[in-house]
Amino acid sequence: MHRPAQRDHRDQHDQGERQPGRRNSRLGRLLVCAAAVPAVLVVAGCSSSDSGAASSGDAKQQTSTAKPSQSASAKAVQPAAYSTLPAACATLSGKTLGDLVPKGVKSGKEGATDDIATRASCSWSSLQNNGVKGSQFRWLNVSMLRFESEAMRGTGDKLAKDYYTRQVQDARSVDGAKNTKPKQLTGVGDEATEVRYDLKKKEGAFKQQTVVARVENVVLTLDYNGAGLAGEKSPSADDLMKAAEKAAKEAVSAVTAANRDGGASPSKPAAASPSKSASASNKS
Template sequence: MHRPAQRAGRAPRFTRILVSAAAVPVMLVAAGCSSDSGSGDDAKKSGGASPDAKASASASANAVQPAAYAKLPEPCAVLSKKTLGELVPKGVKSGKEGKSDDVSARGNCYWNSLDNNGVKGSQFRWLNVALLRFDSDSRGEGDQQAHSYFEKQVKGAQSATGAKNTKTEPVSGTGDEATAVSYDLKKKEGSFKQQTIVARVENVVVTLDYNGAGLAGEKSPSAADLLKDAKKAAKEAVAAVTAANKDGGADAGASPSGSASKPASKSASPSKSSSKSAKPSASAAKKS
């Protein structure tokens, strides 16, 4: 530190004593500040955290992880022509995409097939694939919200109106979790064999409804065969979701927009979708 130049000559002895006495309290105050500063450093070293640090740590602990998947594939393109040829042989090109206000969050496509054998009766098939994606937001992480919706879909399918001989079984090798629900549904057009596969992969839920019926005297299709085909198609649809996000999930444009609440409320429950599955049969009966 630069020290001011001393004045020429010497100050009186009494004056020097006063100056020396005044310097003592200043030195004591300085020493006290130095001591307090040291104790603060010791407190920090011993684990004490500032309010800002605590708030930052709390915010980090409460932050939700970004959703893994940021988009959905085109609903009518999730199944190959080969698979469609097996499930809806007379309606491979009949796919119709449902309306969606946000194609990155929800979508569906359905197909129908009527193999009309005249007086020998007809074989009817109906297939629907619904996709629903959840973002991470204030309600939780996307995959957790998807899991909750997955469970609701399964329970809804199990309690479908008019369902008989309901059976439920897990489906392996299809996403992170998948369940198949099968039941018989009697309608005036015939006896329908309903198969519903609900699968979750990360933050996306895939619901596949597939049913078949023998109309105008034709025998009912095999429920076991329909279930086998439905499982294959569900696995393929899940793979299409993963493939659509292979170049990046959250980085591809996901944002906590709250899109999960809207699709959950707008999307038809399994029981409703099951009731819809019987509607095409009415038109099929007319055609036959």
């Protein structure tokens, strides 16, 4: 294709040489067209300028239209209802602890935390030796997690609801759990669920009771388990659950009391929302 194109160009040149009249006529037409070019450029320039002005106006209009949505996204969310947590090891009374962990009232161990106004936990354990009959073991843990309202994530109440749902699901899907029985509870915070199951370990057969409760923007998880060791009979799951429910109500009341009329706060409210549980529950 390249060679034929050159040949055509050369043939046209030769024809021009042989026909001077036609060449002069063609030159005249070229001069007329060249004279018309500036006018075309002026028109094109005006058209381009108008288009730019319109684009600028459209951009301003789009910016103006976008402002309301930006303002809406930056709008502050409703503040969380509760701003603090009670001291974890003080959520339950001495009488309640005496019922749940008879030999471990003074065994309370506070969980590690970087902000006790946002996350807190405490655990107790009890081993009651019954001589040749064996012994009764009990373990109790209360953990609390408080959520702040955040513009990007939502209100503290919503975040707490989401976490509450996940906690219940976790309690229902423990590895090795047998005879799992979840049940909705009433009268324990804004919403609550109990989950019971059996868990066999090398030490013995454990009866596990978990109560997950939400009150406003705080989620409370109470774990309570018991086992008969060294020949002692296993405790009644019904009795353990009844005790766990009572303790959960008391712990929820402690959360409410800590925030009533700016109640006794262990520390100032945290600015950030937590993203994980107050402490890992090392169930025995």
